[in-house]
Amino acid sequence: MFKKILVANRGEIALRIIWACKELGIPTVAVHSDVDRDSLHVRFADEEVCIGPAHSTESYLNVTAIISAAEITGADAIHPGYGFLAENAHFAEICAECGITFIGPTAETIRRMGDKAEARRTMIAAGVPVVPGSEGLVETPEEAREIAAEIGYPVIVKASAGGGGRGMRVVNGEEELAAAIEAARTEAAAAFGSPAIYLEKYLVNPRHIEFQVLGDHHGNVVHLFERECSIQRRHQKLIEEAPSAALDTRLRERMGEAALKAARAVGYRNAGTIEFLLDEDGSFYFMEMNTRIQVEHPVTENIAGIDLIKEQIRVAAGEPLPFRQEDLRIHGWSIEARVTAEDPWTFAPSPGLITAFHPPGGPGIRIDTAAYAGYQVLPYYDSMIAKLIARGKNREEALSRLQRAVDSFVIEGIETNLPLLSAILRSPDFREARLSTRFMERFLAERAAAS
Numbered sequence: 103m104f105k106k107i108l109v110a111n112r113g114e115i116a117l118r119i120i121w122a123c124k125e126l127g128i129p130t131v132a133v134h135s136d137v138d139r140d141s142l143h144v145r146f147a148d149e150e151v152c153i154g155p156a157h158s159t160e161s162y163l164n165v166t167a168i169i170s171a172a173e174i175t176g177a178d179a180i181h182p183g184y185g186f187l188a189e190n191a192h193f194a195e196i197c198a199e200c201g202i203t204f205i206g207p208t209a210e211t212i213r214r215m216g217d218k219a220e221a222r223r224t225m226i227a228a229g230v231p232v233v234p235g236s237e238g239l240v241e242t243p244e245e246a247r248e249i250a251a252e253i254g255y256p257v258i259v260k261a262s263a264g265g266g267g268r269g270m271r272v273v274n275g276e277e278e279l280a281a282a283i284e285a286a287r288t289e290a291a292a293a294f295g296s297p298a299i300y301l302e303k304y305l306v307n308p309r310h311i312e313f314q315v316l317g318d319h320h321g322n323v324v325h326l327f328e329r330e331c332s333i334q335r336r337h338q339k340l341i342e343e344a345p346s347a348a349l350d351t352r353l354r355e356r357m358g359e360a361a362l363k364a365a366r367a368v369g370y371r372n373a374g375t376i377e378f379l380l381d382e383d384g385s386f387y388f389m390e391m392n393t394r395i396q397v398e399h400p401v402t403e404n405i406a407g408i409d410l411i412k413e414q415i416r417v418a419a420g421e422p423l424p425f426r427q428e429d430l431r432i433h434g435w436s437i438e439a440r441v442t443a444e445d446p447w448t449f450a451p452s453p454g455l456i457t458a459f460h461p462p463g464g465p466g467i468r469i470d471t472a473a474y475a476g477y478q479v480l481p482y483y484d485s486m487i488a489k490l491i492a493r494g495k496n497r498e499e500a501l502s503r504l505q506r507a508v509d510s511f512v513i514e515g516i517e518t519n520l521p522l523l524s525a526i527l528r529s530p531d532f533r534e535a536r537l538s539t540r541f542m543e544r545f546l547a548e549r550a551a552a553s
């Protein structure tokens with residue numbers, strides 16, 4: 103096992119990783135920017151190293167500073183969490199060169215799946231269904247026109263290097279195509295350093311269903327069932343649940359098999375997620391693979407009864423998976439809501455001092471957060487300040503617990519999206535699990551029309 107783990111992240115996920123290390127008896131090193139000294143991940147780690155100024159390019163993305171911090175403190179492994187360097191193949195390579203274990207897949211897998219067009223090609227070759235679209239990258243507007251005409255409008259232009267919902271444009275007809283390509287290219291070049299794009303059919307009312315996979319270094323790979331993440335705003339997830347009300351046993355088996363096929367196609371190690379779109383007619387398509395732990399991993403932990411972070415650490419240390427696919431079962435239901443420091447209706451960021459903070463507890467409630475009364479929400483980083491996660495014997499119980507928890511969570515001093523979360527959970531469509539990735543668009547339009 104590792105002697106010491108450096109956590110190359112901040113906020114709730116850094117703390118989550120530190121908890122797992124404590125339970126495994128592994129000392130931890132927190133890294134932080136100079137404005138993050140008062141963060142809880144710094145307080146609860148065994149050691150701390152300041153790695154630079156507030157701006158993440160100079161701190162949490164600063165490879166040299168992070169590697170130096172690991173070397174100075176004698177950490178033999180780095181957990182990257184999600185975001186920041188988690189899907190940076192170059193960082194994974196540098197770790198390997200320095201004899202530090204990167205807790206995640208190989209640099210080669212990260213690179214291959216991070217290039218979405220390459221990921222599509224890999225999945226087509228492996229026999230995993232992908233959304234109809236271009237074979238690989240689209241170079242010229244003429245090529246795009248031909249492919250779009252063939253698959254039919256609407257289509258979606260996607261940046262091959264894209265992520266976080268950026269670098270995508272929906273195109274409803276040929277007259278919009280050239281401008282959309284131009285816009286996606288410009289956005290992708292600025293945000294990801296590459297203007298490469300490809301084309302997919304735009305599914306009009308799909309569900310976002312993803313499968314958690316876990317592989318060890320001995321060729322074993324399992325899936326830990328699905329999560330439904332259809333509640334999104336601007337392609338950003340807001341509420342996630344496991345399992346999905348849209349899957350019956352048969353469909354779960356078919357999608358699970360496809361997820362395993364996808365993971366095996368790249369010899370996947372560690373925790374990863376295979377994202378699918380599930381169309382209204384029951385067809386499903388591979389969308390992309392995320393080669394890291396996800397924000398929404400706790401709902402899977404709840405239904406599978408597995409600590410994913412501990413498993414990540416164990417398999418990275420070379421231990422074989424302690425279970426096989428046939429040992430795994432779904433227990434109950436779990437729903438997560440992301441609490442953000444934002445105005446609930448305008449979505450304007452609301453950084454500042456939290457003056458009161460009373461998280462709900464009680465049966466079936468888990469809260470992953472690094473916030474507290476007296477904590478200053480900083481404008482430099484992600485606006486998510488807590489994840490409220492409920493579990494129950496079925497969806498109804500999980501939902502009633504989450505509703506109760508959202509409604510009794512007291513956060514003062516800043517604006518939060520708690521009123522929005524509460525309204526979504528109370529809506530008849532959510533209660534009856536009539537979900538799709540267009541849910542939020544409709545929900546917000548109806549609300550605007552009613553006021």
Ligand code: ADP
Nearest residue numbers: 233264265266267268302303304305310337539
């Ligand atoms: P990112 O890597 O930026 O998260 P994804 O490829 O995972 O991008 O897509 C994010 C979201 O965008 C999906 O969850 C879905 O809501 C929407 N989306 C992506 N591709 C399609 C498509 N072909 N048809 C309909 N919606 C799509």
